[in-house]
Amino acid sequence: MHFAIVDDEDAVLCQIPAMICRLSKHTQIQCDCFSDAQSFLLKYASQKYDALFLDIDMPGINGFDLTQHLRDCGDLIPIVYITGRDDLIIHAFRYKALGFVRKQLLEKELSYALSTVFSELQKEEKLITVKTILSEGGGSETIRISEIAYLESSRHNISIHLLSNKVLTTRNLLSTYSEAPEFEHFVLISAGILVNLAHITLKADKIRFRNGEELLISRRRIKAVREAYLEFRKKVLI
Secondary structure (H helix, E strand, O other), rough: EOOOOOOOOOOHHHHHHHHHHHHHHOOEEEEEOOHHHEEEHHHHHHOOOOOOEOOOOOOOOHHHHHHHHHHHHHOOOOOEEEEOOOOHHHHHHHHOOOOHHHHHHHHHHHHHHHHHHHHHHHHHEEEEEOOOOOOOOEEEEEEEHHHHHEEEEOOOOOOOOEOOOEEEEEEEEEEHOOOOOHHHOOEEEOOOOOEEHEEEEEEEOOOEEEOEEEEEOOHHHHHHHHHHHHHHHHHHHH
């Protein structure tokens, strides 16, 4: 697992990773630490995180503003707020945070927050096993659906493009995925491309991923894609 921690206090950035490492026991977790939202966003463009531990009261972009940006991008990353101010907690419920950790009670409250994150990740984890074509080794690989950026059909093969920029190729029909309930948050932008709504923004007749890659929406699909995108964002923001 890969967590991000954003806080403008150096002491907290030292404490939380050490505590997560100790509390997670047999689960291997890598923590990336950021002293402000801007530096997090620079890494966020190319890195997928499983959870975010986020300070609310920061200069520049505060925790609420950063959360709003992530939700506007369709990112459902589990968020635990870190704060030294009890008065900010009541304002945080609209952002659907998983939990809160008060800095003055860090040792006591982080353990519960971490267990909540683990439960959420296990609940939402959806996996598929892909058998790659012979030219890629012909083996099987299990991947998380949440890590898929898009799928592309070509000559009876499906190329599965992951957020890590890795591409797996398997022999299958695109309808195998587009009609599967596990892919309910994906939308066809053309006859041969199925994209994950959680990782895109809509730009007129194109969709854009966080890494800057853009794909063109076919003219006949623009209305359906727009409706699916808006419906997905509405679910994220409610």
